[in-house]
Amino acid sequence: MYTTVYYICSPSKLVAYVVIIGITSLVLLALSFFTIVHLLHSCLDYIREVAIISKPLLLGQMTIEADLLDSVIFNVGILAALRSKKLDSKVIGVMITASHNPERDNGVKLVDPYGEMLEQSWEEYATQLANSQNEDEIVEIIKSIVAGNNIDETKAANVVYARDTRPSGPALVMALEDGLKSVGCEVIDFGVKTTPQLHYVTRCLNTKGTEKSYGEPTESGYYKKLSDAFRNSVGDKSRISELYVDCANGVGALKLKELAEHIDNDILKVVVANDDIKTQGKLNHLCGADYVKTSQRLPLGLEIEKGKRAASLDGDADRILYYFVDENGTFKLLDGDKIAVLASSFIIDLVKAVSLENIKVGVVQTAYANGSSTKYLENTMKVPVSCVPTGVKHLHHEASKYDIGVYFEANGHGTVLFSSEALSIISSARRETEEQEGALKRLRALTNLINQTVGDALSDMLLVEAILINKQWTLKDWDQMYTDLPNRLVKVVVSDRHIFESTNAERTLVKPEGLQEEVDALVKKYKDGRSFVRPSGTEDVVRVYAEAATREECDELAYTVAGLVYDKAGGTGGRPEEFL
Numbered sequence: 001m002y003t004t005v006y007y008i009c010s011p012s013k014l015v016a017y018v019v020i021i022g023i024t025s026l027v028l029l030a031l032s033f034f035t036i037v038h039l040l041h042s043c044l045d046y047i048r049e050v051a052i053i054s055k056p057l058l059l060g061q062m063t064i065e066a067d068l069l070d071s072v073i074f075n076v077g078i079l080a081a082l083r084s085k086k087l088d089s090k091v092i093g094v095m096i097t098a099s100h101n102p103e104r105d106n107g108v109k110l111v112d113p114y115g116e117m118l119e120q121s122w123e124e125y126a127t128q129l130a131n132s133q134n135e136d137e138i139v140e141i142i143k144s145i146v147a148g149n150n151i152d153e154t155k156a157a158n159v160v161y162a163r164d165t166r167p168s169g170p171a172l173v174m175a176l177e178d179g180l181k182s183v184g185c186e187v188i189d190f191g192v193k194t195t196p197q198l199h200y201v202t203r204c205l206n207t208k209g210t211e212k213s214y215g216e217p218t219e220s221g222y223y224k225k226l227s228d229a230f231r232n233s234v235g236d237k238s239r240i241s242e243l244y245v246d247c248a249n250g251v252g253a254l255k256l257k258e259l260a261e262h263i264d265n266d267i268l269k270v271v272v273a274n275d276d277i278k279t280q281g282k283l284n285h286l287c288g289a290d291y292v293k294t295s296q297r298l299p300l301g302l303e304i305e306k307g308k309r310a311a312s313l314d315g316d317a318d319r320i321l322y323y324f325v326d327e328n329g330t331f332k333l334l335d336g337d338k339i340a341v342l343a344s345s346f347i348i349d350l351v352k353a354v355s356l357e358n359i360k361v362g363v364v365q366t367a368y369a370n371g372s373s374t375k376y377l378e379n380t381m382k383v384p385v386s387c388v389p390t391g392v393k394h395l396h397h398e399a400s401k402y403d404i405g406v407y408f409e410a411n412g413h414g415t416v417l418f419s420s421e422a423l424s425i426i427s428s429a430r431r432e433t434e435e436q437e438g439a440l441k442r443l444r445a446l447t448n449l450i451n452q453t454v455g456d457a458l459s460d461m462l463l464v465e466a467i468l469i470n471k472q473w474t475l476k477d478w479d480q481m482y483t484d485l486p487n488r489l490v491k492v493v494v495s496d497r498h499i500f501e502s503t504n505a506e507r508t509l510v511k512p513e514g515l516q517e518e519v520d521a522l523v524k525k526y527k528d529g530r531s532f533v534r535p536s537g538t539e540d541v542v543r544v545y546a547e548a549a550t551r552e553e554c555d556e557l558a559y560t561v562a563g564l565v566y567d568k569a570g571g572t573g574g575r576p577e578e579f580l
C-alpha cells in the first residue's frame with residue numbers, strides 16, 4: 001500500500017503538535033482497557049482529536065487525505081501491529097517514504113516478515129483505513145480485521161520502522177509510534193534508511209538463528225553482506241572507470257557513501273553527486289531516476305563528460321538507471337530493461353558454464369518494457385518472458401515462479417529471485433575444472449549480492465558493476481546488446497480515470513468502449529508502432545505509452561493517442577498544446 005498525501009507544517013506549529021500528541025498519548029496510556037474494541041475506541045477519539053487539531057496546523061495545498069495524514073499513519077501502526085499478531089508475533093516492517101515523488105509528499109508502506117510487500121488482502125484493509133473518515137467506520141474496519149483473521153489479541157506484536165530524509169518524516173514517525181504503542185506493540189526504530197534496507201532488516205530479524213538466516217539484522221550487516229559478495233563476484237578482474245551517481249539529494253547519498261567505505265577503491269570507485277539532504281526542496285527535484293527516465297536527459301547537478309559512466313537513484317534508493325553521453329553528445333539511457341537483459345544474459349551464461357541445465361531462468365516485464373528488449377530476450381537469447389500488470393507486487397510474484405526470475409520495470413526497479421531449490425543446487429554443486437569452479441563461485445556470490453526481498457538500487461548497482469567488470473565492458477558495449485525503439489510516456493488528465501479498464505496485462509482497453517479500436521487504427525499507421533492506455537495506480541492521471549521506429553513517428557503516435565484520450569474520454573484542465 002502506498003498512500004501519498006501533501007502537507008506543509010511550520011516548525012513552531014510542529015512543536016505545538018508534538019506537545020498535543022504527547023499529552024494525548026499520556027492520557028491514553030493512563031487509561032486501561034480490557035477489550036481491544038474499547039482500546040481502539042480510545043485510539044479513535046485520539047485520531048479524531050488530532051485530525052481536528054491538525055487543520056489549523058496545516059498550511060499550503062491540502063487535500064482531505066492531507067488533513068488526515070497523521071491519523072492515517074497512526075492507523076497504519078495499528079494495522080502493522082495486528083498483522084504481527086496474526087503472524088505469530090513476527091516482525092512487520094513499516095517504511096515512511098514517498099520514493100521518487102516530490103519532497104512535500106509522504107507515504108507509508110508495510111513490509112511482510114520475509115521482506116515481501118504486504119499481502120494483497122491486507123493492502124485492501126490499509127486502503128479502507130486510509131480512506132475512512134469517521135471513527136465508527138474505523139472501529140468497524142478494525143473489528144472486521146480482527147474477526148475475519150481470527151487474530152488472538154493477547155499475542156505480542158513486533159514492528160521495525162524506518163524513514164527516508166523527507167522533512168515530514170520525524171513528525172510522522174511520532175504518529176506511527178503512537179499508533180503502535182497504543183496497542184502495546186514492541187517497536188524497533190531503524191532510523192533513516194533506504195527502503196530496501198528496511199526490507200532487508202525485516203527479513204533478517206525474522207530469520208535470525210534459523211537455517212534460512214538472511215544476514216545480520218543491522219545496517220553494517222547489510223553493507224558487509226553486499227561488499228563481501230561483490231568482491232567474490234568480481235574475483236581478480238581489474239577495475240573499470242569510476243561511476244558518477246546522482247543520489248537525488250536523498251537517503252541514497254548517505255547510504256552509498258557508507259557502502260563505498262566497505263569496498264576497496266581498487267575494485268570500484270563511486271563519485272557521489274546530488275547528496276544535499278539538508279537544503280529543503282532539493283529531493284528528487286530535477287534529478288533522480290524518475291526525472292532522468294521521464295525527461296530522458298541528465299539530472300541537474302551532474303555534468304558528465306563524453307564517455308563517462310553515470311547512474312541515478314530515486315529518493316528512497318530502490319530504483320537505479322545508468323547513462324552516458326556518447327561521442328556525438330547524445331544522451332544514452334540504460335534503463336531497467338537494459339539491466340534485465342544484462343543480468344539475465346550473465347546469469348544464463350554462468351548457469352550454462354557450470355552445466356546446471358535444470359535451472360530455468362525467466363524474465364518478467366510490464367507493458368512499459370521497450371519492444372526491442374522483449375524481442376532480444378525472446379528471439380536472440382531465447383529466454384522465456386512474462387508480461388504482467390504494472391507494479392512491483394505483480395512482477396515479484398511472477399518472478400518467483402521461475403528457478404531464477406529476473407524482473408525489472410523499465411523505470412529501474414527490480415531484482416533477481418532465486419528459488420530455494422535453485423539456491424540449494426547452486427550451493428551444493430561441485431565442479432572439476434578451475435574454470436567451472438570459478439563460474440560457480442560467481443553464481444554463488446550473486447545469490448548474496450542481489451537483494452532477494454525487493455528491488456534495491458545499491459545492490460543492483462553492485463550487480464551491474466560486477467557484470468561489467470567480469471566482461472570488461474563499457475556502457476557503450478552494454479548499450480549495443482540491442483537498440484531501444486524511441487518511446488514516449490504522456491500523462492492525460494481526465495475527469496474520472498476510473499472509467500478506464502484494461503486487460504491483457506494492461507495492454508488492451510476494454511473501457512471506455514470503442515477507444516481501443518481507435519488506438520489500434522492509429523498504431524497500424526506506424527512502423528514498429530505500439531501504444532497502450534491505462535489509468536495510473538498512483539496518480540490521478542491516465543498514462544499513454546507509445547513507441548515506433550523513429551523519434552518523430554513515436555512522438556506523433558504518442559501525442560495523437562493522448563489527444564484521442566483527451567477528446568473522447570473526459571480530458572480536463574486544458575488540452576495540452578502538444579496533443580495532436
Ligand SMILES: CC(=O)N[C@H]1[C@@H](OP(=O)(O)O)O[C@H](CO)[C@@H](O)[C@@H]1O
Nearest residue numbers: 368390391392409411536537538539
Ligand atoms: C509508468 C510507470 O513508471 N509507472 C510506475 C508508477 O505506477 P502507475 O500505476 O503508472 O502510477 O508508480 C509505481 C510505484 O512506484 C511503479 O511501480 C510504476 O512503474
Ligand SMILES: [Mg+2]
Nearest residue numbers: 099100314318
Ligand atoms: Mg522508490
